Amino acid sequence: xxxxxxxxxxxxxxxxxxxxxxxxQALQITIPPLTSQFIPSREEFIDREx
Numbered sequence: 001x002x003x004x005x006x007x008x009x010x011x012x013x014x015x016x017x018x019x020x021x022x023x024x025q026a027l028q029i030t031i032p033p034l035t036s037q038f039i040p041s042r043e044e045f046i047d048r049e050x
Contacts, residue, residue, distance in 0.1 A: 003025070007017035
């Protein structure tokens, strides 16, 4: 909640706070686990085709 309040207090719009502060942090947290789940499933798919 602190980043949100700081963004609004610094004059950013709600949309700017979300796209410039909140979303990048969320992606930084969620992409590595999603990638580590995608790679094994991709390997299984390739093994089935061979």
